Amino acid sequence: MADYMKKIWLIDGTAVLYRSYFAFIKRPLINSKGENTSAIHGTINSILKLIDKFKPEYAAVSFDLKGPTFRHKMSFDYKANRPPMPEDLVSQIEPVKKFYELAGIPEFSVPEYEADDVLATLAEKFKSEYEIVIYSGDKDFNQLTDERITLFNPSEEKFVSSQEVIDKYGVRPDQFIDYLSITGDSADNIPGVKGIGSKGASSLLQQFGSLDNIYENIDKIKPGLQKKLESSKENAFLSRKLAEIIKNVPLENIDINRLKFDESGLMNVTELTARYELTRLDKRLRDKYKAFENEVTDLFADFSDETTETTENETLKFNALLITEEEDFRKLISEAEEREVIAVDTETTSVDPVSAEIVGISIAFDAENAYYISLGHKLEKNLCPEKVVSELNRVLDGKIFVGHNIKYDLIVLEKYGFNCRPHFFDTMIASYLTEPQHIRHSLDYCAENIFNYKMQSIEELIGKGKSQITFDEVSQEKALFYAAEDAYVAYRIYEPLKKLLTDADLDNLFYDIEIPLIETLKSMETTGVYLDREYLRKVSLQAEKRINELIAEIYEITGEKFNINSTKQLGKVLFESMNLPVIKKTKTGYSTDMSVLEKLSEDYPIARKLREYRMLSKLMSTYILALPKLINPRTGKIHSSFNQTIASTGRLSSSNPNLQNIPVRSEIGKKIREAFTACDDEHVLLAADYSQIELRLFAVMSGNEDLCSSFRKKSDIHSQTAGLIFDKPIEEVTADDRRRAKVINFGIMYGMGSVSLSKELNISRKEAKSFIDNYFSAFPAILEFIDNLKQKARNKGFAETMFGRKLYLFEMFGGSKRSQADAERIAVNMPIQGSAADLIKTAMNQIHDKIKDNPDINMLIQVHDELVFEVKKDCLDEAKNLIRSVMEDVLPDRYKGIIPLVVDIGEGHNWLEAH
Known part of the structure; x- marks a missing residue:
């Protein structure tokens, strides 16, 4: 142009x-x-x-x-x-x-x-x-x-x-109509040519130029494509008519002057923004045209994902008050006693709550003031932590305790005697439930998202990197506003988040599962698990020896020494020096990621060596060398943190260390699990693992009687599936048939199509498609269930678990074809995976309630469908019966009795033996 x-x-x-x-x-x-x-x-x-x-x-x-x-x-x-x-x-x-x-x-x-x-x-x-x-x-x-x-x-x-x-x-714009006539468009229900996708369409148009020429030269096209084109010829030409945008609509009065835009006309829009209470936009427009000043920003004015600007902190104003005197603290407590909703936040010396020491507590219970009680600032006057917490026990008991990441605060406060029973409202969890697809749920994010309010950064007080100090070294004067602001913002976002939960029908999930889980996870984290440091040291020597052997073998195969950890150098060695086939490229050169190495491993020993080298190096840095450093010197245990607000499906994750990514199938992964042990010889670790929980939930939720009957009869579900889709008696089903059926069973549940299945089973796409078609012929109710899940997600805008958890799928309504397909897969998988997550959380809460006063049974670890306990040997049978009875009876009432839930329980001195 x-x-x-x-x-x-x-x-x-x-x-x-x-x-x-x-x-x-x-x-x-x-x-x-x-x-x-x-x-x-x-x-x-x-x-x-x-x-x-x-x-x-x-x-x-x-x-x-x-x-x-x-x-x-x-x-x-x-x-x-x-x-x-x-x-x-x-x-x-x-x-x-x-x-x-x-x-x-x-x-x-x-x-x-x-x-x-x-x-x-x-x-x-x-x-x-x-x-x-x-x-x-x-x-x-x-x-x-x-x-x-x-x-x-x-x-x-x-x-x-x-x-x-x-x-x-891969086509010119003038060919794009013909491109759509072949690919079709599911959003507009344009049929296209069944069985030919975007790559096939662009390839045909590059070769023949147009849809007309394709059909004129159809005898020159491969038989498979030819058959698809011939069977869909009528649809193809209909699709072209439907996809073509016409350029001769009868329009009147389209003189160019009518289209001339004058920005001053935007002054008139305030009539509309005022009428519909779009206060932030109203203020923006009036400020832009100097119409007025000091408009109050609306509570819900900045939920738009599109808005990136930040404004002055006019939306929240409060007084931050420092409490260092007994008399002032008594007045604060007297006023707090009259309030039903109290926000509390702690300031400490560490992000690890188990080792953290308290520095101060902030409190807010109205829209005007927030208070910071100083408890541990160096060289300054502080109140006694135990006395302050004792008073808080009395004031908060039975009240609504609002906090952001309450689990952290409880772990810290309990070290100073906190033991009352308030009603918790965690704003971080509320934000997560109402916006599960969002990555951040920090207090800063919530303040900006709900109030367009920018909070003070902690780095402004303690610095970064090597020069960073701890909060007890910050002066009370500097700490006051930052600390008070945390409690004040938590208090102010409580009401809007509470309303959002109710409006989204998430109250039951929040109050019955997620809030009780705070206490459950807090108990697990404070209990911790023992790690055999000496055993892990021996494992590290073995791993290091093998890594050095692999380095020597890699150099010998390649014939040169280079930095194996440099993807650039490795790419040149593999694809230039050794002339290995290039699988894919990145913007900076050859890709050498694990998927590339996996494909090359079938034919090239160097790729197998590199895969093993990377796996061992990763385990060395992430677990073998890192785990001993995470042992708490006071308790002698590892205290992993379990996170409720990370995975959009509702699954828990863990950090410091991440226990969920230990590869249990590799020998070195098994050795790492072996390092987690019971505290002494009088105790054992007990692992309780749901058997095929997601497949069982899939059967229950789909209502497929064949699958449900198999589970009730305790049949081999994968062998039975193999018999149905491969049309042979179950006694003739081979091990390979069963393996394929297992992949298909789980693949269908995860929304796998013929392309992915062909790669997984190393078969042709045609054969993979035939397997899927046979599966749905054998289980028509499942196909109907999957279609219903997709349609529900389109109609509602979200996928939902049997416990009411929601995951919003905006990609269903726009974006690329691929992103829409991904959203459809999530619409099928999330209700299953999310229900399994909600199920085990429910079980954890019920078990916690039964064992919280029993020091001989402690829940330690949760990894996907597995719970790990430390149990005193003389009450092992009691523990097994209790755990099994709870875990096998947590389905919602409307699903109970359809199929049995099955829990496998093992025991041993270490985690590997128990699994």
Whole structure:
């Protein structure tokens, strides 16, 4: 495009509307009138960003109108798979259109035509004299790109030119309609040619140029593709008609002057932002045009994932008060006694709660003040920690104790006598449940997400790196605001998070499973597990010897010495010096990751050596050498931290050390497990492991009677599956048949398709597809169950476990074909994997309640479907019976009795023997 030409921005109003609505699907924006304003807020915010960044001189918008289009006359099934527009989105269409009107952006929408067609018509009319930018993430617009027309994808915030279409799809923009006529489009229910995907379509078009030429030369095409093309010929040409965006929509009054945009028109938008209580946007607009100052920011004004700006800390104002005198503390306690909701936070000397010493406690219980009680600042006056905690026991008992990562605070406080029974509300867990796909759930994130409030950084007080000090070395004066702010923010985010939990129907999951789990995990972490340091030292010598042997063998095979840990040097040796086949490349050169080495291992000994070298080196650094350093000098044990707010499916994870990544199948991995031992000869470790829990839940939730019957009869589920899908009596099923059936059983549950299955079983895609088809023929109820899970996720916007845990799947509503396919796989797998996670958490809580007063039985470790206990030998039978009875009886009532849950229990002096 010529730089001198003026740009016309053509906005796909429907796409922006949907994108804005679903950006807030996990926590919709609701004003005081109970109106959903997500799409209104998101649309205005998006267009303001466009205006601020690109200063458009000309602009127009188009919407799809209600009712059928000319494409529906061609195909009754066109877009028939799409769920109806949500009612609370329908109600936002007119306000959104009003925004464009007030802003001075003209709307062009025509009955029986889609917005795509209208925008294409406008683009065609003006492109000879203007640059055209189409503001949309809809891939259908790729067919319009040329030297005068580009796209702008707001989700990715990037321009898409005709060259980028070629680079991404392997076809020219003028071939893109034919590309869609072959691949189809599931989002619009365009059928395409069944069995030919994106690679096949681009390859055919590169060879023959067009759909017409493909069919004219069909005898030159491989028989397999030829058959698919012939059987879908009618659909292919229908798909081309459906996919083509037309450029001759009858439009009136489209003089260029009507499209001229004047930014001052945005002053009028405050009429809309005020009406719908979009306070932050209202303030932004009024400030921009100097209309007014000091508008109060709305509580829910900044939930948008699109907003990246930060403002002055005007949204939260409070007084931070330091408590160092007994009299002031008594007054604080007297006032706190009258309150029902109290936020508490601790400041300590370490991020490890087991070894941390308390420095101070902050408290907040109203919107005006927060208090910091100094307990351990060096060279300054402090109150006695034990006395302060004793008073807190009395005040907090029976009250609502609000905190962020309460487990940490409880571990610290209990060392100073904390033992009361409040009702806990953990804001970190609440944030995680309402936003499980988000990586961060820190207090800083919650403050910014809910209040657009920027918190003070800890690094401002203690520094970084080698110069970092501990909190007890920070002066009270400097510590005051930071510490008080923690409790104050936790108190202020309590109400909005509490409402979000209720609105999302997550109260039962939060109060019945996750909150009780705090006490369970706290007990496990403080108990800790013994590690045989001397045994691990011997393992390290063996591993080191083997690593040195591998280095020598690698040098001998390659014929040269080089840095094995340098991927760049290794790539040159493997693929240039040794001429091994290149599997894949990265931006910086040859890829030598484990997947590449695994493929090369079948034919090249060097790859097998490198895989073993990497595995051993990783275990040495991560476990063998690192574990002894994690032993607490006071307790002599390792105290792993179990994390509730990491995995989006609800699974627990662990850190310091990560116990879940120890490879149990390798010999060295087994030796690492062997280092975890009982505390003495009077105790043993007991491991209780659910048998095939996810497959059992899959059977229960799908309602497939064949699978359920197999579990009730205690049949070999994989052999039975093999017999059904390979059509042979069960007594004729071979070990290889069973192995394949096992992969298929789990693969179907995890959403595996023919491509992945063919790689897993090392068979052709055709054979893999046949296996999957046979599986669904044998188990039709499972196919229906999987389809229902996908459809529910599309309709609701989330996948859900049997306990009500939700995972929001925004990719179901847009993005690339691959991201939508990934979302569909998650929609199938998450309800199963998440239910298993919720199930074992429920079991852990019930077991904890039964053993918490019994010092002879202690729960130590949780790894996926396994629980590890330390048990005194003379109560081993009691422990086994108790653990088994609880773990096998935790299904929700509506699922009980359908199949049995089975728990395998082992025992031994160390973890390996017990497993």
